[in-house]
Amino acid sequence: MREFGGQALFLDRDDINTDEIIPAKYLTEITKMALQPYALEDLKLGGFDPRRDLAGKNVIVSRANFGCGSSREHAVWVFEVNEINTVIAASFARIFRQNMFNCGLLAIELPQADLDTLFNLGGEVQIEVDLAAGKLRAKGKRQAEFSFTINEFDRRLVEAGGWLNYADQHY
């Protein structure tokens, strides 16, 4: 199992879709690494510059229906190869969330009020993920702690290092 947590990148909008995360024209790549420069290339979000703002980040924090649109797992891989290990949002599109756990990464849902607190901590925010305890500790100008739950099966996938490993052992 990998390490989770790190510095947060805030994307304050609902419905960020997979075309914004990785445009279709890059779907012709046949290695994950080749996707690396194109993460969030088509995301238009007040002054957001993906190359500048993604550097050094490990956690993405966003709003509702994150990852909607196509089934492309490229949207997860492009995060993975950019060192993102966790996405925290109010809700996820089903396929995107499944793809995250299938790759052994974390997709964590937080209630609206907790997300508001997280968005308002101020400064550079560092997030610690305690998977066993189901706790997030976030430290910016202010600090806060949040509880989360993930589905038991998703947890097993993360522990197995993804769905392929799990399925190969069990089926």
Added chain:
Amino acid sequence: MPQTIVEKIFAAHRRDTPTPENIILDLDVVMCHEITTPIAITDLEARGLDRVFDPDKIKAVIDHVTPAKDSKTATQGKILRDWARRHKIRDFFDIGQNGVCHALFPEKGFIRPGYTVIMGDSHTCTHGAFGAFAAGVGTTDLEVGILKGVCSFRLPKTFRVTIEGELPTGVYAKDVILKIIKEITVNGATDRVLEFVGPVVEAMSMEARMTLCNMAIEAGATCGICLPDRTTAEYLWPFIQEQYDSIEAAVTDFARWHSDPDAVYERELTFDVSGLVPQATYGFKPDEVKDIAEMEGTPVDQIYIGSCTNGRIEDLREAARVLKDRKISEQVRAILVPATPKVYAQALDEGLIKVFMEAGFCITNPTCGACLGMSNGVLADGEICASTTNRNFNGRMGKGGIVHLMSPLSAAAAAVAGHITDPRKMLAMGAK
């Protein structure tokens, strides 16, 4: 316990229940295309797991960019082609036989009521039109499907969407589903199934039901589904006649998948379509939908008729109704992409291709093409397209391009007018 159709399908395919919330399903069909499968193939090879669970249950097609447009897409096609040959996958469709996956596979009779189907493509929900549970998945799920023939799901809750009334002239399944998505919103049905029932659905052809189910994902749904009936049996008859003594026998057998009358739904929605008018999207989300009349005069640069949503024979017939003896406006360029070779051949036989050509359309081979902004009609920055596809995301058909989704009839009317317009006006004028 009374069950919905999806609950029945899940119960019949349950391989394992690792937790009370998760179900591992046996799969009847795993479908593959050249965009999401090559990476699965190379990953399986790298892990020393280059196997397939059952070559007869795997269906593969090169459809998104075909013929290849550059070395990279040629490589994707080659990886899929070599893999299909290596594993003796008989149902592999290459240039000459290929078409848009969600139009081609149903046409081949691969989807049957009660089946479980996955594909590395979000519009796999289209196949729910046959009373199958069909879901789009990512590449890892696809890999496991190819290798083991299983997929994990949570038991989805179902919204029953009842469609009542009678479709007015010039209003189609596309207008109905746009209206439904507007009501449910883009994430209103996440992790849910949309079960489409009611007299309007019963009266719909399989083509129209596919249009309806195709866009279930645009409301976030895992799958759209229709109850299999006589229309389903008639469509499938060439493929099932060995199995059943009569169409009637097939209809009776299919009925075992029908939801029980007292099945439990999370939500009930009812739409009366008798007063529905043609719809179109205006923004960058598929739930940003208006009556097309409110967008009258919106200029367009390109018209695109095709895709897994609306590239079937009925769609071409409807568009041809307004194109006959008319010319497209000098302000626009227009592209027709029949979804499969069969649709193309049938359109030739019926004289529809001639109608499109005389109107000034360019006709391409069956492919996804510009629907996802990869080839055959990609938009320039700031250009506007009236399109029969299913997604209007920012940049979907080309960076900076704007897409308005609508029915084939509405798109054809926009081609003639040179701007978005209510197509019923042209129908009223009749053929010139």
